[in-house]
Amino acid sequence: METLDLAELDIRDVNRRLQGRTGDSDASDFEVLNPLGRHTIAAGINRPINVHIRGHAGYYCAGMNQQAKVTIEGNAGVGVAENMMSGEVRVTGYAGQSAGATGHGGLLVIEGDASGRCGISMKGIDIVVGGSVGSMSAFMAQFGTLVVLGDAGADLGDSIYEARLYVRGSVERLGADCIEKEMRDEHREQLADLLKRAGFDANPDEFRRYGSARQLYNFKVGNIGYY
């Protein structure tokens, strides 16, 4: 495993190495020491490597990730794995706002809680949160899946499109056009698979499914009360 110490290197050097722009291109396992909440660590990787960040990360950690498996051994700041395309990002602690925002693909696992706007405008990413999520999570969520083992804050799935939401705990309030939907076998299978991939031992039967009522897809005067 190659060690990149942010006490000695700056972010630019570390990211260039992780992106394969410098150094031995055959290395596939990296650890990043002394992250100390620095921003944009491991952003823009586009190759199948493993990265272990030993500590807390700041904004946009693993932003726009492609192919890589990035583990943050601590908490992550705003926008962890934002716009991720593929690969896997795991946060062993808590995540700040907008975790997985606009993500197109890949798997984001947050073992603790995630703050507000988790999965905002998600476009295909799968997000599994071991704890709870804050308000306005999955706002305008287009596609992909958000799984919450804990509770969801107010206005979950507001103005949601085709994303699927599974919540085991309570939902403080559903957002506009978000409704509870029937859990069918296909949903239980999808959820079981996601829980397994994320490493959580939980029973899919304990979850409820939420999604779009599809009443706000076209602008109508009659819907004015929603806005």
Add this chain to the structure above:
Amino acid sequence: MDERKILESATFPPHVIAEIQRAASEGLYNIRGSGAKRRVPNFDDLVFLGASMSRYPLEGYREACGTDVVIGSRFAKKPIHLDIPITIAGMSFGALGANAKEALGRAATAMGTSTTTGDGGMTEEERAASQTLVYQYLPSRYGMEPDQLRKADAIEVVVGQGAKPGGGGMLLGLKITRRVAKMRTLPQGIDQRSACRHPDWTGPDDLEIKIRELREITDWEKPIYVKVGATRTKYDTMLAVKAGADAIVLDGMQGGTAATQTCFIEDVGIPTLPAVRQAVDALKEMGMHRKVQLIVSGGIRTGSDVAKALAMGADAVSVGMAALMALNCNAPIYEDDYHALGTKAGSCHHCHTGKCPVGVATQDPELEKRLDPERAAQRVKNYLTTLTLECQTLARACGKSHVHNLEPEDMVALTLEAAAMARVPLAGTEWVPGW
């Protein structure tokens, strides 16, 4: 009856009465395309002081007058070099058809300038047609992919646009075809909403980190622009510079849109004229004028407009609506189709319907056939050539060997408002109202 005695109300002229009665019938605000139609102080209210006894003009057709500009030299490893200071503004594939986007790209390439993507990401046709392509990074992030960021020549973080500062976008269902829907990961045929705020940053301190992330992902190669709609322009400019922008794109209230509420288009934002002065003031106050480039858009129509914007301190301008008009927007052809939409050539603002009679702002394959990309590109190239020649003509008349040597002292204002807004003297006086 003597109709001359019938007094029309200034408060309730016929078009206002018609709008009240439309609102009473439909119970919904009016949505349309295009930009502000009201008259606002603009570059027409300024004139140049050509050379005379105290200034030497340059000879037209003989003495060179440079037009090139470099954008993004502050931080980017690969700043972009443009042959002319006139760029094509960001307009989405979706709002515009593929032929229109391709034509704009071809014309910009032929002229050695840049064109710009819009909401929904980058199409292969547009990338292939555009030598220098600026990639918009918008709040919706529809179609936004890191590979496209890396393929771009510059990145434009869109905070707002002149037609609707503080508002998001809207693309009505008729334009959400299968291809557009796929690019934006949305169901086909829905009325698509584009967010008004970015999903993962709020405020200039966050923007600074976001810009660093974009630089990290693109290896610090690409110039990063920040686009704002003209409102609190001085502060917005300062905050964008502080956030690390290489260039500011400033879009005045005359700037166009594919669709938004009329009240937004007409009643939010300030005109381009005062906005340019405020932005230049901000850059000079920070010691960043000509270091962070200023690109001005919103109502740029002629080479005179270009020259006046540059004289006020802009580094380049951007044309959107005018470029569409060069493509044939509002041309008096297919007039029956304009009438079917309830409009006429010259006044059409029905981009939002998707039924553009001239095949520019549409996704309808039959309407799109009305715009041949090759011939349309030639028209836009001719138009950009004309703007450049006009701008050079005015610069030479003021004795300048480069269009960037034009300065506010080369101009006076014809109205009190323009004098105060542009901070140049009222013609025939030394008076600058308010200063």
